[in-house]
Amino acid sequence: MVTTLVPESEALLLEKARAEGITTGRERWLAMSPQCGFGELGTCCRMCYMGPCRIDPFGDGPQTGICGASPDTIVARNLLRECVGGAASHVGHARHVLLTLRDALEGKAPYEIRDEGKLFALAARLGLETDGRPAKEVARELVDLALEDFGRQNGKLHNWMRARAPAKELAMWEELGLAFSNPHNEIETAMHRTSMGNDADPASLLMATLRMGLVDGYAGLTLATDLQDVLFGTPQVRRVEANMGVLEENSVNLAVHGHNPVLSEKVLEWAVKLEDEAKAAGAERINVVGVCCTGNELTMRHGVPMAAHNLQSELILLTGAVDAMVVDVQCIWPQAASLAGCYDTAFITTDEMVRIPGATHIEFEPRHADERAQAIVRAAIEAFKKRKGKPVHIPNVKSVGLAGLSVETIVEILSKVNPDDPLKPVIDNIVSGKIFGAAGFAGCPSLKFRDTAMTERMVKALLRENVLVVTTGCTAHICAQAGFLTSAATEEYCGEGLKAVLTAVGEAAGLGAPLPPVWHMGSCVDNSRIVDLLAALAAKLDVKIGQLPVAGSAPELVQEKAISIGSWLLALGLMVHVAPAPRILGSPVVTQVLTHDLEEITGGRAYVEYNPEKAAAGIVAHIAKKREALGI
Numbered sequence: 001m002v003t004t005l006v007p008e009s010e011a012l013l014l015e016k017a018r019a020e021g022i023t024t025g026r027e028r029w030l031a032m033s034p035q036c037g038f039g040e041l042g043t044c045c046r047m048c049y050m051g052p053c054r055i056d057p058f059g060d061g062p063q064t065g066i067c068g069a070s071p072d073t074i075v076a077r078n079l080l081r082e083c084v085g086g087a088a089s090h091v092g093h094a095r096h097v098l099l100t101l102r103d104a105l106e107g108k109a110p111y112e113i114r115d116e117g118k119l120f121a122l123a124a125r126l127g128l129e130t131d132g133r134p135a136k137e138v139a140r141e142l143v144d145l146a147l148e149d150f151g152r153q154n155g156k157l158h159n160w161m162r163a164r165a166p167a168k169e170l171a172m173w174e175e176l177g178l179a180f181s182n183p184h185n186e187i188e189t190a191m192h193r194t195s196m197g198n199d200a201d202p203a204s205l206l207m208a209t210l211r212m213g214l215v216d217g218y219a220g221l222t223l224a225t226d227l228q229d230v231l232f233g234t235p236q237v238r239r240v241e242a243n244m245g246v247l248e249e250n251s252v253n254l255a256v257h258g259h260n261p262v263l264s265e266k267v268l269e270w271a272v273k274l275e276d277e278a279k280a281a282g283a284e285r286i287n288v289v290g291v292c293c294t295g296n297e298l299t300m301r302h303g304v305p306m307a308a309h310n311l312q313s314e315l316i317l318l319t320g321a322v323d324a325m326v327v328d329v330q331c332i333w334p335q336a337a338s339l340a341g342c343y344d345t346a347f348i349t350t351d352e353m354v355r356i357p358g359a360t361h362i363e364f365e366p367r368h369a370d371e372r373a374q375a376i377v378r379a380a381i382e383a384f385k386k387r388k389g390k391p392v393h394i395p396n397v398k399s400v401g402l403a404g405l406s407v408e409t410i411v412e413i414l415s416k417v418n419p420d421d422p423l424k425p426v427i428d429n430i431v432s433g434k435i436f437g438a439a440g441f442a443g444c445p446s447l448k449f450r451d452t453a454m455t456e457r458m459v460k461a462l463l464r465e466n467v468l469v470v471t472t473g474c475t476a477h478i479c480a481q482a483g484f485l486t487s488a489a490t491e492e493y494c495g496e497g498l499k500a501v502l503t504a505v506g507e508a509a510g511l512g513a514p515l516p517p518v519w520h521m522g523s524c525v526d527n528s529r530i531v532d533l534l535a536a537l538a539a540k541l542d543v544k545i546g547q548l549p550v551a552g553s554a555p556e557l558v559q560e561k562a563i564s565i566g567s568w569l570l571a572l573g574l575m576v577h578v579a580p581a582p583r584i585l586g587s588p589v590v591t592q593v594l595t596h597d598l599e600e601i602t603g604g605r606a607y608v609e610y611n612p613e614k615a616a617a618g619i620v621a622h623i624a625k626k627r628e629a630l631g632i
């Protein structure tokens, strides 16, 4: 019997759903169980219409597909296609931000450069002349370099990767044939490669998977984060609130959900500008709250409350207090639109590519951003008028915490300890063992692991062992809700060494309290910030990232995007913990390579463990091994 830890706030809303005859993901998941074993093992092939083919894992039935494809081929092809799905999402996101910046520079979209410092720093890394030049001129050249990456057909190295990848790793990737030129070519080739009758060699398919991880890393995550900082500003530390209790009964509650700050920044801007209209409608104010990653974007840059992670995107609607949920791309459950229809909630889709039955569509393109954002905010005010005076069920729970820890802010905080060499105190404390190591927690909340609090228990177990934790994505929401982004968490959960370091840094930085033990570094695209931080530490020690005493974890894997981000981390040489197992176990070769042999090639290794305490212990053991190899 597993002890379930459904938070009280969620339990009440789930009960409300049952009473109202509404199903949530939980019921749909139970109805789906047991889930298909062939699917879980990755040995179901649908690449052609002689199939679908599936491999009998017990050895009695077919051991190859009708065309003779082995389970290794089938699994490796499926994995690469998952990776393509993830990379395409992030590359699409980054390209959208890029085109917005281009349009803004041409005076065609109402956005401006908010962070010239970041622009000039990036431009310098890309080899552009910056001295004494106007920001706009430099930005135009920066945009051209990024656009060139999407059109190049001469096979030359991707500009952004060349400028942003750590040198030692880039050299390794070029040697291994993992460097890429044009992300769109890679995505096309991967789909071509995996279609019926092409690549059947698991080794070559796995290399393509790692290369797709790099496409995600540099043409997706890094490009998106870099340009978002230029357009919207580099995040600064701020105090934020989290959980569904941030909704306000008497305000217009406008939830932004999805990923792209090009939309949510404008919605926030107009929510402030149109506040008087909300007041005229009888509301106290307009309360913009964040769901999932676009929530993290606004949290990091403006301190907007983090209302809900992905799994709570249904629950928050059950409160009846959300006047509008406006969504852009990725992680949006179609069910949310139907659920919104049970209340006075306006469910608004905005991207031409994301249409959901039951939703109101207000197409949002950057060129008409102001006009469309006003329409969205006004739709929320109209919905509030209908909802006003009706009972709502806002759970009385919220937590507080610090967010906004971009690499720039972390360096700024550390420079209070050592102005000349900000990273030195971290390195010294790693060497002394006070900080045993660090772990990056990214990804989603999964129904399969929420009730046993997989993420929270892993984080607690690691902090006890003096492992510092950084986090992004919906995992950051989980950590915020658990109270991990606070000074109190340092006192409560950290081992003595880590506690001492965080206390000293907190004092030096003028917080008057310890620094939190879990650092909120942003959205899922902001995993690029984590890699930047690791790259800076590795460069200082003159080692590869894979030699550092660190590991990554997607403790509650849901999305294909986690597969592509994970592939980037594996290419970088990191150990990546994941649960549940990726769909590879039906292939002895793929399983062996990803969990063992890869360590000899890039240094990376996938590690599957479903038990939170054991998973944390596995990470600690890995960190210990890395420390030993470094002689510390």
Ligand code: NFS
Binding pocket: 258, 259, 292, 293, 310, 330, 331, 442, 443, 444, 445, 472, 473, 474, 475, 523, 524, 525, 558, 559, 561
């Ligand atoms: Ni990341 Fe963000 Fe959340 Fe998971 Fe979805 S919002 S991009 S995929 S569910 S963390």
Ligand code: SF4
Binding pocket: 045, 046, 047, 048, 049, 050, 051, 052, 053, 064, 065, 066, 067, 068, 069, 074, 196, 197
């Ligand atoms: Fe079956 Fe081969 Fe077709 Fe896949 S490609 S469905 S294994 S025949």
